[in-house]
Amino acid sequence: MTKHHKLIVLAMCLGTFIVMLDTTIMNIALPSIQNQFSVTLSDLSLPLNAYTILFASLTIPLGKLANILGKKCCLFKGLYNY
Numbered sequence: 001m002t003k004h005h006k007l008i009v010l011a012m013c014l015g016t017f018i019v020m021l022d023t024t025i026m027n028i029a030l031p032s033i034q035n036q037f038s039v040t041l042s043d044l045s046l047p048l049n050a051y052t053i054l055f056a057s058l059t060i061p062l063g064k065l066a067n068i069l070g071k072k073c074c075l076f077k078g079l080y081n082y
Contacts, residue, residue, distance in 0.1 A: 016059070023052050 026048050034044050 012063070019055055023048065023055075043080075 030041065030044055030048070033039050037044075
C-alpha cells in the first residue's frame with residue numbers, strides 16, 4: 001500500500017469516526033433539547049434517526065463511487081503527479 005492509499009484510508013476512517021461521534025453526542029443531548037423545546041422524545045429522535053439511516057445507507061455506495069473514480073475526480077489534484 002502506497003503512502004497516498006494510507007492517507008485516503010486514514011481520511012475515510014476519520015470521517016466515519018466523526019459522524020459516529022456526532023451521532024453519539026446528539027443522543028446524549030436529546031433529553032436537554034427535549035426539555036428546551038417542550039417536545040416528545042419520539043418527535044425529537046426522528047431527525048437523528050433520519051441522519052443515521054442516511055449516513056449508513058450512503059456509506060457503501062459512496063465508497064464504491066470513490067473506488068471507481070479514484071484519483072481522477074479528486075479535489076486535491078496537486079498532491080498527485082499525472
